[in-house]
Amino acid sequence: MATVWELDFYSRPILDEQQKKLWELVVCESPLDTRRAPESLFRYAQFCPSSQVNSAWLRAALEEAISKAPAPPAKIRFFRRQMNNMILKACKELGLDAKPSRHTIALHRWLQQRMQEVYPKEAGFQLMAPAASVRMESPAPRALPDALVGQKWAFVTLEASAFEEMHEWEIDFGEAFPILGEHSLVPQLTPETPIPGLIIFSPRALALAGWISGLELAFLKVDLNSPARIVLETGASDRWILANLTNPQLQAEAKGFDDAKQKAQMVHFLAVQSSPQSESFAGFWLLEELNLS
Known part of the structure; x- marks a missing residue:
């Protein structure tokens, strides 16, 4: 069965020394069937300074993730439409098939866990109000x-x-x-x-x-x-x-x-x-x- 990754690249509720939001790449493997334990799924996370948020940094971080993974992904899913261009560009340069997707269940659960257990331990953590979302109209079916x-x-x-x-x-x-x-x-x-x-x-x-x-x-x-x-x-x-x-x-x-x-x-x-x-x-x-x- 082909390996599928779920990806998020976005700011986190952590401020760096310049009081700028820290960004983070997280990728995790999709389970694909009911027998896969979450701890058996490949996971990778890397923080990114806000001054380096671009497709070149993302491409290099993805290369690092692939080098550590048991198998490279045949497909990558990501849910943030506002990051569409940057993610697609980085993945295309690596020959990776990236798809906008709302089927990112393992990633969603891991981000919830990191919000509760990982980010609060960082020195610059600040519990911030959610940013106002940009409403994107859904097309007619x-x-x-x-x-x-x-x-x-x-x-x-x-x-x-x-x-x-x-x-x-x-x-x-x-x-x-x-x-x-x-x-x-x-x-x-x-x-x-x-x-x-x-x-x-x-x-x-x-x-x-x-x-x-x-x-x-x-x-x-x-x-x-x-x-x-x-x-x-x-x-x-x-x-x-x-x-x-x-x-x-x-x-x-x-x-x-x-x-x-x-x-x-x-x-x-x-x-x-x-x-x-x-x-x-x-x-x-x-x-x-x-x-x-």
Whole structure:
């Protein structure tokens, strides 16, 4: 399985001797399945003076990270759109495939941990109010290509414990992360927690799953505004209409999905099968809607 890294390069709540914010590069490996313990994932962090924040410094730091890693990344994910140009430039110069992505779950958890356990120990740490965010408008969701529209779909749930055997399921395209036990990236979940999901059934299941796998999946969103629909969020801001909620019954089911997602700490899944009778999956992705800021 190819190695994927998650990357953040941004200022931290630490002031240097000149009272300028210290910047930091952090990279961590994506788990990709439910069995990877966070401590087994490659991690690298390096502080950067604000006077040296540029693509050249970032390129050199990434080279250092690669030299220490067990394997170079086949792909790099990053979520900060405001750093898009600098990250893409540094990665391109290193021949690395970098993608804007909101599927940075391991990185999100590590940054939370560093905010609690690492940064407060630095001499210049200051608990600062979050910077005012620049609102970036989300585009209107696009329709799926006609050839990839599923014929049927259904809301379903699986207990969290079921995902411990996900590595044994027959799946052509997919990705997951640990959600139970001491290695969980979502420690609030219990084995009995219902995890909601959406299954799409299509005679072109493999083609649909292959197309979806080429996207940087983020999460599913229920939009009950008119017209009500289920939206697949991908990349930094891309949005796709997976299904239209054309009647009150479907809208009630969608509301149930959304309520279950809230109770499951925003964890949910998307699956693709050829038919309801199929015992294999053309695609299966475990997702979490993150609050990235």
